[in-house]
Amino acid sequence: MTSRAFLPLKLRKTPLYDLHAEQGGTFSPWRGQEIASHYESILDEHASANDALALFDLGYRSFIRLEGLDASRLLNRLATMDVDGMPTSALCELPLVYPDGTLAELVKLSREKDKAWLMIFENRDAAKVLTWFRQEAEGCECWIDDISQQYAWIGLSGARAMDYLSCSAPTLTNLKPFSMTEALVSGVAARIWRVEDNFFEIACQPELLAKIIRAWWSGSEHPVLCGWASYENWRLEHGELRDGFELKEGVTPFELGLDDKVDFEHAQLKHMLIHFTLAAMRLPRVQSPIFCAGKMVGFVCGGGFSVKLRCPIGSAWVNTDDVDFDQLEVEIRRQRFPLIVRKAPFA
Amino acid sequence: MPAPAGVDANAAQVGEVGLIGITDVLQARLGDIISAELPRPGVLFAAHDVIASLEGMLETFEVAAFANMEVLEINPRLEIHPDIINRQPYGDGWILKVRLAGVPRWLDAPGYAEFLEKGTIIEGA
Numbered sequence: 001m002t003s004r005a006f007l008p009l010k011l012r013k014t015p016l017y018d019l020h021a022e023q024g025g026t027f028s029p030w031r032g033q034e035i036a037s038h039y040e041s042i043l044d045e046h047a048s049a050n051d052a053l054a055l056f057d058l059g060y061r062s063f064i065r066l067e068g069l070d071a072s073r074l075l076n077r078l079a080t081m082d083v084d085g086m087p088t089s090a091l092c093e094l095p096l097v098y099p100d101g102t103l104a105e106l107v108k109l110s111r112e113k114d115k116a117w118l119m120i121f122e123n124r125d126a127a128k129v130l131t132w133f134r135q136e137a138e139g140c141e142c143w144i145d146d147i148s149q150q151y152a153w154i155g156l157s158g159a160r161a162m163d164y165l166s167c168s169a170p171t172l173t174n175l176k177p178f179s180m181t182e183a184l185v186s187g188v189a190a191r192i193w194r195v196e197d198n199f200f201e202i203a204c205q206p207e208l209l210a211k212i213i214r215a216w217w218s219g220s221e222h223p224v225l226c227g228w229a230s231y232e233n234w235r236l237e238h239g240e241l242r243d244g245f246e247l248k249e250g251v252t253p254f255e256l257g258l259d260d261k262v263d264f265e266h267a268q269l270k271h272m273l274i275h276f277t278l279a280a281m282r283l284p285r286v287q288s289p290i291f292c293a294g295k296m297v298g299f300v301c302g303g304g305f306s307v308k309l310r311c312p313i314g315s316a317w318v319n320t321d322d323v324d325f326d327q328l329e330v331e332i333r334r335q336r337f338p339l340i341v342r343k344a345p346f347a
Numbered sequence: 348m349p350a351p352a353g354v355d356a357n358a359a360q361v362g363e364v365g366l367i368g369i370t371d372v373l374q375a376r377l378g379d380i381i382s383a384e385l386p387r388p389g390v391l392f393a394a395h396d397v398i399a400s401l402e403g404m405l406e407t408f409e410v411a412a413f414a415n416m417e418v419l420e421i422n423p424r425l426e427i428h429p430d431i432i433n434r435q436p437y438g439d440g441w442i443l444k445v446r447l448a449g450v451p452r453w454l455d456a457p458g459y460a461e462f463l464e465k466g467t468i469i470e471g472a
Contacts, residue, residue: 026375028405041433043379044405051441229378229405281382305381305404312381333400333407 006137014059014171015152015206019213023225029229031123031244033058038227045230046237046307049157052222053164055213056231058153058201062126064133065147067116070140075109075117080253080262086111091178094119095253095261102250105129105170106241106258110180110193112193117345120193120201122243152206154213156223157199157234164223165200166194168216186215233304236313239275240346245286245302246273246315258321271298271319275344276328277311280337284314284330291329291336292322300330306346313346314339356380361448366441369401372463374436377403380429383442386421392416392450399442401432402454410442422439 011034019026035057040047048054063340064075075083080095080228082159108120121129121137126146133144156165162203166172169183170194180193188211190204207249216275232242241247241256253262278284284303289296298318304312318328329336374380384400392398392412399410422441424431432440 037405038378041379041430042380045432233404281402283381283404283407285407305379 005222014057014226015060015209016057016154016213018159019210019225020057025225025227033060035059035227036227037229039225042227042229042233043305043307045224045226046234048224049230049234050307051159053156053160053221054226054230054234054279055216055223056155056157056226057228058155058231059077061153062121062123062129062146062148063151063203064119064126065112065114065116065145066119066133066142068140068142069115070137070142071117074133074137074140074142075279078104078133079109080258083109083117085110088113089105091195093258093261095256095258096273097253101252103247103253103256104132106243106247106256108193108195108339112180115316125196150205151203152179152209153201153203155195155201155231158223160197160221161200164221164265168212186252188212193325194298200267232302233307236302236304236315237306237308237346239346241273242302248301248317251317271299271317272313272342273326274318274328275313275315276330276339276341277306277313277346278330278337278339279311280332281312282332282335282337284316284332284339289331290316290318290339291331292324292327297323298326308347315344361450363447365445365447366444367398367443368436368441369408369432371436373408374403374433374440376406377401377408377433378405379403380432383429383432385420385425385443389422390418391448394420397398401429401442402441414447416445416447418445424425424452434459436438442464 011029012032013034017034020036023039025039027034027135028037045054051187072084078096080097086092088111089109091108094107096104098104105121112118126148130144130146137144167332169185171183175181175192175194177194177197180191182191185202188204188208190202193201194199233241246256255269257273283305284300286300286302287299290298290300296318300314300316305315327342328339328341330339354415357383380401380403382402386398394412396412397409398412400407420442434440
């Protein structure tokens with residue numbers, strides 16, 4: 001008798017777990033959460049996020065608040081940019097680095113008030129960052145709190161997102177890209193970040209989140225509930241840097257292409273992140289090797305399929321020594337395919 | 348969750364012609380299938396050989412021969428619309444038509460349901 005044992009994993013449930021189950025989602029673990037990977041079609045969900053209205057469950061995020069006279073001084077010590085010039089309610093992507101210049105975290109930072117900041121992490125486990133920040137904050141007048149449990153998160157994406165959200169939150173009409181506000185959404189007090197022109201992130205009390213969504217669904221037009229697979233594919237197409245894919249320990253913000261977010265100069269890069277497309281209809285998987293003239297020069301860190309370009313896409317770490325970027329190949333299932341290096345986002 | 352139509356293992360005979368596809372559970376696990384690599388008609392395969400590869404958004408799946416077999420026909424729809432496997436795994440989303448050249452060993456529908464429930468394969472079932 002052959003037995004295949006499936007080890008039980010300790011997974012958390014996002015506040016939208018019941019909703020995913022009720023809607024018939026296919027579940028698979030993601031970032032330590034029991035969450036739907038997809039519903040009928042990952043690519044249809046992705047297309048909704050581009051052209052119509054899509055709803056993503058972002059319940060695996062962490063949320064840290066810093067407040068105090070020294071909060072911005074602490075941030076300036078750990079980040080690559082001077083945050084003092086950020087206006088209240090502004091939002092930016094911020095690399096946090098260790099003293100050796102390597103990336104610790106890539107966070108979204110918004111200025112809540114003059115002396116108060118909110119940091120959003122992709123990962124639900126904020127313990128490592130909290131410990132680090134508290135060590136660095138010793139002797140500073142800065143209070144650091146993990147407020148992740150107080151909030152549940154969703155993302156609303158699509159060409160119609162602004163108009164749609166304005167209907168349920170009338171005060172939102174003037175919310176500019178890269179800014180945050182507080183508003184009532186379907187009667188529920190929420191924080192809203194406009195992350196891109198057509199992408200909003202919404203956080204509210206966990207027990208009230210389903211109320212917003214059910215209010216949306218009671219209308220004639222409503223967003224398509226999506227799983228994490230379409231969200232990650234959509235983010236790859238947008239060229240976002242994702243925790244566990246493009247982001248890894250030991251890399252610098254320059255190698256990630258974040259030069260515009262770093263206020264100092266850098267030396268020549270030894271390896272760098274690239275984005276690419278493939279003509280062959282094979283999906284590059286994480287860790288697929290990259291070759292140049294028969295020599296292995298890197299590996300894939302994320303792969304997917306572009307709904308806009310209708311071809312496989314990917315990101316990879318590549319050594320820059322003696323590499324001809326026009327001659328790169330990726331090996332997928334024992335065969336090598338030429339790849340075309342492109343600038344992200346893919347469009 | 349739909350179950351596969353099932354087969355009667357005792358009824359499968361050498362020389363019999365049948366269609367090969369994947370289950371609804373497997374297509375859901377693979378995600379949208381963006382391409383299918385298929386053999387040419389007339390090729391002979393031994394049991395356990397890889398006879399087709401399905402490129403899913405979440406996983407790649409290599410379909411193995413469950414017996415010695417000859418490929419008679421490939422599903423012509425898959426070249427343009429491989430995602431038909433996702434939409435109709437037990438219907439128009441069939442992959443290959445084959446002629447058995449050996450006696451297969453496979454799970455019938457109740458055996459498959461038990462496998463899904465318990466994660467266990469009993470050899471000889």
